[in-house]
Amino acid sequence: MHMTRRESMASVAAAAMVGMAGAAKGAAPRSSPLDTQDALGLAELVRQKQVSPGELLEAAIARAEALNPQFNFLAQKHYDYGRAAIAKGLPQGPFSGVPWLLKDLNTYIAGLPTENGSRFYKGYRPQVTSELVRRIETAGFVIFGKTTVPELGLTGTTENKLTGDTRNPWAPDRIAGGSSGGAAAAVAAGVLPAAHATDGGGSIRIPASCCGLFGMKPSRGRVPMGPPRTEGWGGLSVHHAVTRSVRDSAAILDATQGPEPGSRYAAPAPVETFLSQVGKAPDRLRIALMLDAPAGSPVDRECLEAARQAARLCESLGHHVEEAAPKLDIAAMGAASFVLIGSSVAADMADRAKARGIAIGPDVLEPITLGFVGYGQKTTGMDFARANNILQTAAIAMAQFMANYDVILSPTLGAPPLRIGQIGLSPDVDFAAWGQRAASFSPFTQIANMTGQPAMSVPLAMSSAGLPIGVMFMGRYGDEALLFRLAGQLEDAAPWKNKRPAAWNSWRE
Template identity: 45%
Template sequence: MQSSSPQVMSFEEYVKHDATALAKLVETGAVSPAELLETAIARAEAVNPTLNAIVTPLYDKGRTMAEQVPAKGPFSGVPFLLKDLEMEWAGTPMKSGNAGYQNYVSTTDSEVVKRLKKAGLVFFGKTNTPEFGLTPYTESTLYGPARNPWKLTHSPGGSSGGSAVAVAAGIVPAATATDGGGSIRIPASCCGLFGLKPSRGRVTLGPRFGELWNGAVAGHALTRSVRDSAGLLDVVAGGPTYRPLAGEPYTIAPPERPFREEVSREPGKLRIAFSTQSLMPSQITDPECVNAVRETARLLEQLGHTVEEVPLPYEKTIVTEAFFVNVLSETAAVLRELGHYLGRPVRRSDVELNTWAQARLAEGFSAADAAYQKRRWNTLNRSMGQLHERYDLFLTPTLPRPPIEIGAFQNKSSEQRLLKLVDSLGGLKYLKNSKTVEDLAERSLGYISFTVITNMTGQPSMSVPLHWSADGLPIGVMFAAKLGDEAMLFRLAGQLEQEKPWFNKRPVF
């Protein structure tokens, strides 16, 4: 007797539901986890060859998980994807977008992965990321570019670009994402999704990591609905029953109630400051991004909130110097870890040219330089703290421009030649004060100048998909709250989602 294969829910029906609704269908017996998984796999096989969202398909492992779903998990049976960075899943590859880790296989689960499993989510693949998550676009040499389903010639952002593409294209309703300079909020903005970066200390990076990028990195998810984001944060952060993992470098007060409950609560009358001012003199905020913020400000006023325009409470060098040195030093540390794994010094051929160049540039800075620039983060903390004494939230564009074309931030041929030449002469570390390096830093860091601020301060912030450009590309707006106040963000996001729904606005792909 032949065994019958699982019935497959149609994609048209599947994509009408967020993760919360799919879990409800499983709970009531309307669908099975296996049925949902086969629908997700079918969608992946149809679109992934073009979009390049999933770089490590793990369909058979997913099918095994679907047979063992816990009965009472809040997301039992829901198909889900893990970013190929910092998400250890025992028995599966984690290459971090780098050829040197081609043969790396995780031997244990990250704590977050354990919690997601307990919640009943069904993993079936790893998503595209740039090498070591170092860029705000997803175009690694190892994997190739992920493509934005809203326009295939354009980037979905990074570093959680593959996760964003998978969610926007309807493969899954949610996927993991991490954020060290905007890597949740940037792809959320580029792909028309909701993306919240939690407060420092809210979500563990353990047990492998205590902190990353001097506390700038936070982990969570990309979703289409606000309630999915809130529910997933309850899962990975522990909600009101939060207990820090042993050895955590940061702790934070647990929320008053589950974040999922905040979504339907009234936010009250909020005091909101906003700015569209460009941080980089050479880069003017695109009119579409300015318009997105101003339209949002008008909507907020209509909803009864007090909104006031203010100048940016921080200066350019906070990003181009204080954060740039952090990026360089962390890149050098990543390569040192890679060398330990390989059992030999890292070679130029093991990594991409820019990764190599950043690590070599780090050699031009002393320990005193790094410590001095890290101390400057406190200046930013105090400035933002003073702003939040007057205002509940701070509104800006998520990005200073709409989604970029694929390849827009790749080195110019002249820059590529110069980096190769200077490296061959052993002089990269002496370029730290050169015009070439200054231009490279301003071009790449200018793109994340709005998002990176809350990575440095540790505040929670969210990108909300409230605007689309004239040519149909998504443009997010970003709100920042005080440290520990994700609840306020979820309350406002729930209100905005009701007033200006985006869930059914999907790319025609």
């Protein structure tokens, strides 16, 4: 879509207005570039001087201000930081002038707060800037805030005692997913076309599924994690984004991928850009259809049907699909992940308690977080080493299975978006019951974190109640390129671009 300079300025001005005069007069809502373009499209408008970075930023801020009271996706407002970046002059990168939100979890801009969804970190101002932030800004993105997370990113919903509950734009009584729920809610509501997200057990793919977005979890070592450290949760965690379009996800990964100073390992360098893969049809793929939850928990029939429909779609595109699943010791893998996460959380909280001079307890941490701390305090170095060994063995088993299959297809989640209050970190049940609830909701996602493989949630289905349902595709380690080729093919065959929640226009009504 191409607009004249005057048309573009008028549409952005309309987007920035949050009054109700137009609705009161019965006028049709005006279109904005934020409605019609993905991030690459916005950048192209900036390059053509049909819209300015300042106009886009103010439009995104206006939308955030109008919609945040309803969905609660903003943890930090860095509006003046974004305005100052534009005034200073933006790098001429692939996303120059496009608004961007960081996730408020272990991603730092020196001197600005990062609170990790926790009362224990309220007011924390790091003295370092993350390498990922440098790459995001070099790409030309304009950072204007940070999105909400559950405390320390520990669950698949974004509810916490510090900022409150983040709600799904498709249904405000439902979760937006977690731990990147604030990012997904902001994108789904139409504030911006893409936002930063992280994934330590499904935290990109869970909110992408809940909010009808595309969510790619990259391979371990693909995107920088530091400083101050280059690994999260013993290698379980990765950074990337939630997006509306496949091509944005690919281009963002092009802009951010690659080893960072001090990293212990890095994913294999891509032969070509990821963006170049999106328009290429993949060769005939061998796809394993995995319908049973690895740990045996029940899967909602609509999520199963979404995966079956995706399988039929893949077959119609010429791919071979057969039911198959790797043989993994899921109980041992889950226990190993728990050791890595619990140990990491306990160590971080001990350091934070020392820095603040405040004891760890219920006044600063939520009950489930305290459960992780207590478990981590009891683990030993031998426990950690054994856990690491178990996950390495699992990665080998997965690689052997995928010698015969290009992709594993499964539901992303065990159910459509849950109602608020079921898997938050201050539940009405004990730790064990909470763990069973949380694991049953996302039984498929954590395997890719344990083995380091790339995996993507693709918004291919809707429930009978009108809620988004994602379908997950897992690829071989280091081969995001193949997943992007498949994702582009699926996006062409079953477009989701125009599937938007009613909230998309609510700020103008």
